[in-house]
Amino acid sequence: MIAYLLLLPAVAILAAGFLYPVALLARISLNRTTDLGAMEEALSLDTFAKVAGDEFTWELAANTATLAAGSALAATALALPVALLIRAAPARWRGVLSLMAIAPLLISGTARVVGWMAILGDRGLINAALLWLGLASDPVRLINNWTGVRIGLTESLMPYACLVLIAGLGRLDTRLEEAAATLGATRSRTFLRITLPLALPALLAAFLLTFVLGVSAFITPRLMGGGRVFVVATEIFDLALQTVDWPAAAAMAMLLLGALILAMLLRSVVARRTA
Amino acid sequence: MLEALTRRFPGTARPAVDGISLALPQGSLLALLGPSGCGKTTTLRMVAGLEPPDGGRIIVGGRDITGLPPHRRNMGVVFQSYALFPHLSAAANIGFGLEMRGVARAERTARVAEALALVGLTELAGRKPGKLSGGQQQRVALARALAPRPDLLLLDEPLSALDAKLREEVRDEIRALQQRLGATAVFVTHDQTEALAMADLVAVMNEGRIEQLDTPETIFERPATRFVATFVGRAGRLPAMIAGPGLLRAGAATLMAETGRMAGRVEAFLRPHHLQPLAEGMQAQNMLDGRVLRRTYTGEVVTLELETPAGRLISDLPGGARASAAQVGDTLRLGFDAADLRVFPA
Numbered sequence: 116m117i118a119y120l121l122l123l124p125a126v127a128i129l130a131a132g133f134l135y136p137v138a139l140l141a142r143i144s145l146n147r148t149t150d151l152g153a154m155e156e157a158l159s160l161d162t163f164a165k166v167a168g169d170e171f172t173w174e175l176a177a178n179t180a181t182l183a184a185g186s187a188l189a190a191t192a193l194a195l196p197v198a199l200l201i202r203a204a205p206a207r208w209r210g211v212l213s214l215m216a217i218a219p220l221l222i223s224g225t226a227r228v229v230g231w232m233a234i235l236g237d238r239g240l241i242n243a244a245l246l247w248l249g250l251a252s253d254p255v256r257l258i259n260n261w262t263g264v265r266i267g268l269t270e271s272l273m274p275y276a277c278l279v280l281i282a283g284l285g286r287l288d289t290r291l292e293e294a295a296a297t298l299g300a301t302r303s304r305t306f307l308r309i310t311l312p313l314a315l316p317a318l319l320a321a322f323l324l325t326f327v328l329g330v331s332a333f334i335t336p337r338l339m340g341g342g343r344v345f346v347v348a349t350e351i352f353d354l355a356l357q358t359v360d361w362p363a364a365a366a367m368a369m370l371l372l373g374a375l376i377l378a379m380l381l382r383s384v385v386a387r388r389t390a
Numbered sequence: 391m392l393e394a395l396t397r398r399f400p401g402t403a404r405p406a407v408d409g410i411s412l413a414l415p416q417g418s419l420l421a422l423l424g425p426s427g428c429g430k431t432t433t434l435r436m437v438a439g440l441e442p443p444d445g446g447r448i449i450v451g452g453r454d455i456t457g458l459p460p461h462r463r464n465m466g467v468v469f470q471s472y473a474l475f476p477h478l479s480a481a482a483n484i485g486f487g488l489e490m491r492g493v494a495r496a497e498r499t500a501r502v503a504e505a506l507a508l509v510g511l512t513e514l515a516g517r518k519p520g521k522l523s524g525g526q527q528q529r530v531a532l533a534r535a536l537a538p539r540p541d542l543l544l545l546d547e548p549l550s551a552l553d554a555k556l557r558e559e560v561r562d563e564i565r566a567l568q569q570r571l572g573a574t575a576v577f578v579t580h581d582q583t584e585a586l587a588m589a590d591l592v593a594v595m596n597e598g599r600i601e602q603l604d605t606p607e608t609i610f611e612r613p614a615t616r617f618v619a620t621f622v623g624r625a626g627r628l629p630a631m632i633a634g635p636g637l638l639r640a641g642a643a644t645l646m647a648e649t650g651r652m653a654g655r656v657e658a659f660l661r662p663h664h665l666q667p668l669a670e671g672m673q674a675q676n677m678l679d680g681r682v683l684r685r686t687y688t689g690e691v692v693t694l695e696l697e698t699p700a701g702r703l704i705s706d707l708p709g710g711a712r713a714s715a716a717q718v719g720d721t722l723r724l725g726f727d728a729a730d731l732r733v734f735p736a
Contacts, residue, residue, distance in 0.1 A: 297467040
């Protein structure tokens with residue numbers, strides 16, 4: 116009984132801060148927009164039909180999925196060596212190293228983007244180096260375009276991938292690799308035949324988590340895309356605050372939510388299958 | 391063969407393995423026996439190449455392998471936890487070592503089948519380790535280690551994860567298999583019964599050193615050090631003083647013993663099966679009257695705890711022996727040979 120009472124605050128906060136706004140959003144998505152741009156109370160799926168029937172919506176969806184998948188893949192691949200290193204490290208270093216791997220989470224997303232601007236900008240660290248070495252005659256555009264968003268998103272997803280992989284690989288018995296070595300396997304063959312297949316469930320979990328986070332990412336595409344990168348999240352923002360077409364913004368948000376719930380379901384199915 | 395093998399772990403005062411040297415004849419089984427932390431597993435891991443030695447050499451078949459990485463050593467290792475690859479079938483586990491050595495598929499299949507038959511698991515070839523019982527996993531681990539025909543088979547507490555009844559069965563199986571294949575093997579255990587029952591040679595280890603390296607019989611009957619006398623088997627323990635050449639004084643009794651050049655305060659150990667009741671008119675080098683303090687009946691053996699003029703001693707009698715009917719409070723006449731009393735400086 117007391118246990119349930121202790122749950123109450125969390126349930127209350129979730130209900131007020133999450134369920135109520137989502138319900139409100141669902142309600143707005145059923146409204147209509149008049150030709151003059153005013154919102155009209157209604158209970159119809161017209162807005163959904165309008166959003167789903169718009170080619171631009173599907174282009175956005177494809178952009179978003181490609182961006183998220185690419186960045187999630189890169190983040191997972193880059194996090195794997197980090198997680199392997201932490202697993203191989205002496206026990207007393209593991210805590211510190213893990214903390215370092217997820218330290219970027221302690222910095223606000225906006226601050227991180229500003230940091231990237233200093234590195235990727237036309238007169239940033241990388242371009243300065245390229246020009247000085249004579250490898251490029253003009254600055255390479257690394258920011259305010261898709262490249263910049265991909266780099267920034269990959270970096271912001273990496274800590275999450277590290278977190279999942281550190282936990283997943285930690286459960287992998289190092290004796291298995293020792294056994295492979297005593298059976299005549301070189302380090303690379305041990306990795307390909309033993310470590311990698313056994314790490315697959317963790318890699319999949321890391322990919323799917325970072326994919327979901329990448330799909331809903333807003334700050335990085337907005338700030339590092341320089342207004343040239345359009346994804347679902349930035350479009351919802353524009354619809355709501357620039358076009359002030361609330362029903363359309365709400366409908367698109369509901370569609371995104373649905374897609375994300377589907378991805379999460381897929382994740383749990385995969386996790387159960389591989390467990 | 392090991393030469394002055396040493397391993398220090400950073401931040402510890404005393405080496406985990408402190409200059410171990412031993413030679414192992416081809417085809418024999420050596421047990422490294424000792425309490426936990428005595429360095430036996432570290433020694434095994436150094437031989438397998440999983441732990442770098444800080445000094446000394448490892449020579450197998452005349453070849454110095456000290457600097458070789460594990461995958462070039464041709465060792466077969468059975469780990470305490472078996473370390474079977476969970477994503478591979480029993481057959482694929484067994485074939486892994488052959489595959490890594492580049493054995494062609496046809497020969498590999500034949501040799502895996504042979505190894506499976508050897509451990510009696512032919513029907514379970516396709517099962518993943520998670521679907522095998524502890525005893526079956528153990529056999530797969532053994533087959534996997536043996537399939538590539540290693541120069542040396544290394545077993546790290548291979549029976550500790552099995553329940554008591556199965557342990558004895560698997561123990562005899564491993565021994566029979568090792569003898570049939572003529573494999574040279576090193577076996578790490580903290581269980582003295584296991585070591586004595588399986589090995590051709592037993593090395594009793596303590597604090598990183600070998601206390602005694604001998605046949606099981608010699609280890610048990612003629613322990614070379616005080617540690618071996620206490621760690622292996624049971625023994626009655628008598629504090630004593632050297633009373634002269636070949637004589638010692640324990641309590642109110644004077645006993646004959648092999649005292650060598652020892653002098654002063656000593657401790658004498660007598661195994662329970664060496665202390666036996668004397669029939670009417672029989673003589674022994676040492677004779678004591680013992681009053682029964684406690685009698686423990688275990689079926690095959692009756693153990694008597696006795697109060698003698700020399701001190702408290704234990705005697706094991708066969709369950710059917712006449713004297714085993716002795717009850718608490720009875721007094722028996724007991725005898726034992728001078729050579730059976732093991733004396734060490736206290």
